[in-house]
Amino acid sequence: SYDLTQPPSVSVSPGQTATITCSGDVLAKQYGYWYQQKPGQAPVLVIYRDTERPSGIPERFSGSNSGTKFTLTISGVQPEDEADYYCQSADSTATSYVFGGGTRVTVL
């Protein structure tokens, strides 16, 4: 098995930048994805293929992958961005998938 490691929490003031990291060896061989989940709701895909943003996701959400570290950046954080964020990837053969432990973003 393999893991994706995220910080448990990140706090940021409105209008500032939130940076969430996700570390794991699998990220060197597979794409990374980010999901946003608000309380009582299903997850929503916010980044796919390391850096791509689905339609309808605000431009303030961006992603990067530097080999074994995957980063979600929220520029100009809004109060509605307060949520849990999960990274996700797969093993090299795409037969096993994994989520990071999640990061709670708190907007102060």
Added chain:
Amino acid sequence: QVHLVESGGGVVQPGKSLRLSCTASGFTFNNDAMFWVRQAPGKGLEWVAVISYDGSIIYYADSVMGRFTSSRDNSKNTLYLQMNSLRAEDTAVYFCARVKYSYGADFWGQGTLVTVSS
């Protein structure tokens, strides 16, 4: 628009079985692979299984291997998760999600709660 609705959750005793369903609409169901993902109360997301567009290829998480079986009926636009030998640690909200290679799980259902308790 894409719509996924899970059903079949409930309270079940340890060691018993339960079958979940996920009914899809708004897209060509037989073109896409599907995930099952679960979330224990107050915990993070855990991948459970992936099934290919035609049901011929299925992979499971180690935690459910040999106890859970996923299948699909493309004529009914429905995905299934048969859960046997349930344990307390299987208590979770179970989500189904459409997944496309390199595009991620782009649409999710609202989930169905499974509680394993005596």
